[in-house]
Amino acid sequence: MGDTQQPTVLDRFAPHALDTSEAERLSREYHKNGPYNHVVIRPLINDTLLRNVRKELMENIHFTEKVTDIYRVWQTGDLANLDGLDKKEQNMLKYLRQVRDALYSEEFRSHVQKITGCGPLSASKKDLSVNVYSKGCHLMNHDDVIGTRCISYILYLVEPDEGWKPEYGGALRLFPTLQPSFPAADFCHSIPPQWNQLSFFRVKPGHSFHDVEEVYVDKPRMAISGWFHYPQPGEPGYDANYCDNTVSTLQSLTMKQMDLELPRFSYYPVVKPEPLSKQDTDILSNYINPLYLTPDGIEKLSKRFFQDSVIVLVEFLNQEFANTLLKRIIDAERQPTPMHSSEVSFPWKTAIPPHKHRYLYLDHEEFGPDIILPMDLQRLPAFQRWIQLVSGLPLRSFHQVGRRFRPGSDFTLATTNDTALLEATLCLSPGTGIANTDNGAYDIYMIGDEDPDVDAAVYRGDQQDDSILLSLPAAWNVFSLVYRDEGVLQFVKYVSRQAESSRWDIYSQWNPVAE
Amino acid sequence: MIGRRPQGLRAAASLKKQQQLEKQKQEASYELSGNSSPSKENGSENVDNGEMEDETMLVYTEEDNISQLWGLYEMSREKLENDDIDASVSLVFGTIHEADRILRNTEDISTLPKDFHAAYSSALLAVSELFEIAQKRLKETNTEESYIDAAIERAQLGLDAPGNESRLFLALARAYLEKVRVLVWRHDNEESLANIPVTQLVNPYIEKAIQYLRPLAQDSTEYFDALTPDSLRPLYILSSYLFQFGDQFSEAFLLDVCSIITALWLKSVVDPNTPAYYKLIAQEAVLNNYTTFAEYYMDLLDNSESNVDDLINKASSWLNNSVDTWNVIYTLDKSPERLLKLADIKMDLAQIVQDEASQDNYLKEACNAIKEAQGSGVELSPDYVEFVEAYSA
Numbered sequence: 001m002g003d004t005q006q007p008t009v010l011d012r013f014a015p016h017a018l019d020t021s022e023a024e025r026l027s028r029e030y031h032k033n034g035p036y037n038h039v040v041i042r043p044l045i046n047d048t049l050l051r052n053v054r055k056e057l058m059e060n061i062h063f064t065e066k067v068t069d070i071y072r073v074w075q076t077g078d079l080a081n082l083d084g085l086d087k088k089e090q091n092m093l094k095y096l097r098q099v100r101d102a103l104y105s106e107e108f109r110s111h112v113q114k115i116t117g118c119g120p121l122s123a124s125k126k127d128l129s130v131n132v133y134s135k136g137c138h139l140m141n142h143d144d145v146i147g148t149r150c151i152s153y154i155l156y157l158v159e160p161d162e163g164w165k166p167e168y169g170g171a172l173r174l175f176p177t178l179q180p181s182f183p184a185a186d187f188c189h190s191i192p193p194q195w196n197q198l199s200f201f202r203v204k205p206g207h208s209f210h211d212v213e214e215v216y217v218d219k220p221r222m223a224i225s226g227w228f229h230y231p232q233p234g235e236p237g238y239d240a241n242y243c244d245n246t247v248s249t250l251q252s253l254t255m256k257q258m259d260l261e262l263p264r265f266s267y268y269p270v271v272k273p274e275p276l277s278k279q280d281t282d283i284l285s286n287y288i289n290p291l292y293l294t295p296d297g298i299e300k301l302s303k304r305f306f307q308d309s310v311i312v313l314v315e316f317l318n319q320e321f322a323n324t325l326l327k328r329i330i331d332a333e334r335q336p337t338p339m340h341s342s343e344v345s346f347p348w349k350t351a352i353p354p355h356k357h358r359y360l361y362l363d364h365e366e367f368g369p370d371i372i373l374p375m376d377l378q379r380l381p382a383f384q385r386w387i388q389l390v391s392g393l394p395l396r397s398f399h400q401v402g403r404r405f406r407p408g409s410d411f412t413l414a415t416t417n418d419t420a421l422l423e424a425t426l427c428l429s430p431g432t433g434i435a436n437t438d439n440g441a442y443d444i445y446m447i448g449d450e451d452p453d454v455d456a457a458v459y460r461g462d463q464q465d466d467s468i469l470l471s472l473p474a475a476w477n478v479f480s481l482v483y484r485d486e487g488v489l490q491f492v493k494y495v496s497r498q499a500e501s502s503r504w505d506i507y508s509q510w511n512p513v514a515e
Numbered sequence: 516m517i518g519r520r521p522q523g524l525r526a527a528a529s530l531k532k533q534q535q536l537e538k539q540k541q542e543a544s545y546e547l548s549g550n551s552s553p554s555k556e557n558g559s560e561n562v563d564n565g566e567m568e569d570e571t572m573l574v575y576t577e578e579d580n581i582s583q584l585w586g587l588y589e590m591s592r593e594k595l596e597n598d599d600i601d602a603s604v605s606l607v608f609g610t611i612h613e614a615d616r617i618l619r620n621t622e623d624i625s626t627l628p629k630d631f632h633a634a635y636s637s638a639l640l641a642v643s644e645l646f647e648i649a650q651k652r653l654k655e656t657n658t659e660e661s662y663i664d665a666a667i668e669r670a671q672l673g674l675d676a677p678g679n680e681s682r683l684f685l686a687l688a689r690a691y692l693e694k695v696r697v698l699v700w701r702h703d704n705e706e707s708l709a710n711i712p713v714t715q716l717v718n719p720y721i722e723k724a725i726q727y728l729r730p731l732a733q734d735s736t737e738y739f740d741a742l743t744p745d746s747l748r749p750l751y752i753l754s755s756y757l758f759q760f761g762d763q764f765s766e767a768f769l770l771d772v773c774s775i776i777t778a779l780w781l782k783s784v785v786d787p788n789t790p791a792y793y794k795l796i797a798q799e800a801v802l803n804n805y806t807t808f809a810e811y812y813m814d815l816l817d818n819s820e821s822n823v824d825d826l827i828n829k830a831s832s833w834l835n836n837s838v839d840t841w842n843v844i845y846t847l848d849k850s851p852e853r854l855l856k857l858a859d860i861k862m863d864l865a866q867i868v869q870d871e872a873s874q875d876n877y878l879k880e881a882c883n884a885i886k887e888a889q890g891s892g893v894e895l896s897p898d899y900v901e902f903v904e905a906y907s908a
Contacts, residue, residue: 268582269579269582269583270579271579271580271583272579272580277612277616279605279608279609279612280609282605282608282609283605283606283609286599286601286602286605305521306521307521307527308521308527308531309521309522309523309524309526309527310524310527346788346790347790367589367590367593368593368596368790369596369597369792370790376590376593376594379586379590380586380587380590380609381583381584381586381587381609381613382609384583391521392520392521393520393521420523445524447525469524469525469528470524482524483521483522483523483524484523484524485522485523485524485525485526486523487525488523488524488525512520515520
């Protein structure tokens with residue numbers, strides 16, 4: 001008789017995992033942990049049960065790769081609806097279902113409340129999925145604030161017997177906050193995944209910033225991740241104010257004054273549009289491939305740009321100048337790459353906040369022998385006349401920034417634009433790894449999705465590729481010019497460590513004269 | 516071509532997609548109907564509609580052009596600093612071309628600000644500075660000095676113009692000092708000038724230069740971005756000239772000029788973001804100023820039997836200023852060769868102090884500096900070796 005009986009909820013947990021004394025110990029730990037309250041429980045689940053879950057997932061679940069501006073991960077669909085599966089499917093995932101029900105059981109929710117001191121948690125809203133971070137996968141900085149989320153958790157299912165070393169990557173990394181909604185440039189706490197480990201933290205708007213470190217090895221970092229929500233309508237403890245008070249990361253991004261944000265962009269005037277003079281051409285010939293400077297060449301570029309609103313010019317800089325730059329950049333790549341913001345020295349600075357972007361940058365007006373990138377080119381009146389001829393757009397102001405996207409570190413997340421902009425990117429990224437789009441580092445323009453509940457910048461996976469307007473790999477000596485109409489998303493994809501070298505570019509935005 | 520606007524990336528992509536769909540429909544319709552007549556090209560009509568001219572008026576202010584003019588000139592200095600002289604010359608000519616274009620397009624020249632004249636003057640002066648390269652591109656047979664004269668003339672035109680005078684005063688001072696350089700050279704090389712005392716020839720320009728440098732050195736004049744160590748290079752001419760002909764000027768005058776020169780060098784690197792190599796240039800110029808002044812008083816000591824104590828105090832004071840500045844330099848660049856300079860200063864101090872104990876202390880410090888340099892791999896000249904051996908004996 002006993003063999004056929006379902007295990008009780010407590011049996012699904014590791015011995016003593018839900019003891020009151022354990023809750024008290026974890027509560028003390030939770031409240032003292034920084035940069036914001038969090039705790040690590042290990043082990044949590046009955047070991048045999050969790051091994052069965054892992055086996056079950058490996059054999060039966062189909063994972064879909066999803067790539068957006070903010071992550072690259074293999075993911076299941078929403079597992080809240082496990083009960084809706086047919087009997088055969090339910091049986092294939094019976095252990096996963098047991099773990100899910102254990103996590104959302106009254107016993108465990110009460111345990112979490114004791115540890116964190118939070119109010120009641122929803123029993124009905126079971127919000128979780130299984131993620132696999134394979135080599136190169138990552139999740140950029142964010143604070144998890146969406147809707148009624150209260151507690152964020154990750155239950156790791158990495159290889160149970162081999163163990164996971166910190167150098168494998170895949171850690172949950174916590175960031176301190178400089179001011180609400182403004183995380184610091186560098187994480188200050190790292191939690192590597194371990195078998196049967198549960199990490200969780202309170203979801204606090206503008207504070208609970210974290211990311212998932214890239215996985216550097218060919219070992220899957222499997223985890224069940226999800227959220228406990230505040231009570232839903234009809235449940236004990238329901239409070240409508242919870243829903244009203246929470247603000248999503250994107251909303252807080254736009255609502256807050258970003259006084260601390262770097263780089264700060266000041267716009268500089270642009271000269272009047274005029275035909276290129278002989279002197280203009282002579283000056284530009286020091287930099288640019290002469291093919292792009294002839295009247296005929298400019299005419300062709302202009303027509304193409306008028307038609308497509310984009311041109312991509314290879315071998316943009318002339319060979320002599322490009323070779324000089326190549327040597328400088330390769331020399332820089334041979335130096336140790338500064339990673340922590342404290343290692344970054346003038347004239348380079350670190351772009352912040354990291355839930356928006358991270359890269360090293362040079363300011364608009366930088367000059368001198370220490371400057372690797374040719375920041376002077378676009379400041380030339382002759383160049384400004386050239387770009388107005390090619391684009392067909394009279395321009396009134398612009399700014400530029402020299403950038404270095406370091407492998408294993410840097411990215412920009414998708415942003416939209418309220419007004420039409422002309423954007424130019426001179427990409428100066430030597431190397432083959434960096435040009436391989438499997439390693440990220442590409443610049444992408446895409447149509448923004450109107451549905452706020454859908455990941456705004458999903459472009460690989462379920463969604464069709466036709467939302468992508470333009471994808472530009474990191475490459476050597478390529479100049480792209482884009483007339484970006486309102487509402488177009490743009491970002492530079494996280495550069496994987498596998499790229500092995502940095503993406504170097506100069507990115508400029510030009511404001512057209514109003515129509 | 517400017518004025519016909521592109522549609523934007525999304526709109527263009529959408530139009531292209533629509534055109535493709537239309538084409539597919541036409542092809543399908545053609546196949547279904549079997550109609551041999553050509554279909555109307557709806558897509559091309561859409562394209563034609565996009566070719567309407569944009570009548571938007573363009574409004575620019577002259578100030579935009581002038582800030583661009585300065586940017587152009589500054590880029591030429593950047594290229595020069597990177598040893599790309601050809602590019603620098605191109606940019607200088609580009610600046611002059613740009614300035615001429617602004618003049619041609621300006622109805623009322625009196626509205627052009629001082630900064631315009633300063634930039635134009637600076638570019639003309641740069642031609643003289645780079646004359647050996649520049650003249651190969653020039654069709655005219657103008658001399659190097661004619662560009663200096665043109666720079667002076669252009670800057671003088673700016674004196675009555677509106678706007679802030681800082682850049683203009685700097686341009687004038689630099690041009691006058693370059694004039695000094697050329698005149699000294701001509702005096703040494705042209706027989707027609709041999710009978711005229713060089714000071715008579717040059718002093719009017721020295722006075723003019725100082726007249727325009729003095730306000731820039733005042734604390735009340737704020738730092739401005741054109742005041743860079745590069746822009747102050749003509750001060751070397753002033754320092755060198757005063758050192759060479761110092762006996763013909765009053766001590767008060769020399770002190771005045773020295774304070775102006777020092778203040779300008781230090782002001783040029785007051786920005787916290789100034790690169791270290793700029794600070795080095797400025798501090799080295801200050802050090803050179805101080806040691807030169809110390810030598811001035813030491814020379815007076817050699818030739819004077821009165822006021823000995825006063826001269827010793829003054830020379831000692833300037834040498835100690837030199838030590839302080841040397842310490843600043845050494846924090847910026849710890850090249851061991853620099854230790855020899857410290858040793859030189861200490862030996863000078865030993866030479867002028869009267870009491871034996873102080874003298875011995877300075878010699879000890881000099882010896883230690885030389886030994887430290889030697890220990891760091893610096894190859895010593897025989898003079899230093901001899902000194903160390905003599906002192907150690």
